[in-house]
Amino acid sequence: MFDNKEKQLADLETAYASFIDTLTGLASEDILKSLGDWTPRDIAAHFIGWNRITLAGCSTLREGAEPFIFTMAQMTTEKSMRNLSPNSPPPIRANC
Numbered sequence: 001m002f003d004n005k006e007k008q009l010a011d012l013e014t015a016y017a018s019f020i021d022t023l024t025g026l027a028s029e030d031i032l033k034s035l036g037d038w039t040p041r042d043i044a045a046h047f048i049g050w051n052r053i054t055l056a057g058c059s060t061l062r063e064g065a066e067p068f069i070f071t072m073a074q075m076t077t078e079k080s081m082r083n084l085s086p087n088s089p090p091p092i093r094a095n096c
Helices: 005-024 040-062 068-082
Strands: none
Touching: 005 040, 040 068
């Protein structure tokens, strides 16, 4: 189903290099141009934020604890479920 670890890491490195090349190739006036709802700056900030969360989660997993993002996801799901009207279809639950 998945490539081996070395291939996955090589693919990640390639994608990251392409992302950085794209960002550094933008003219300064283009970094704030809308691409719909987001700008390239927004996308880069989102990418950086999720990478930090992923690294923190990996560190927590290595320590044998549950990453905080799992707790946040559960809280968000519970809040969403409380806001559903009685006639709403039941939410789809994912097991992580």
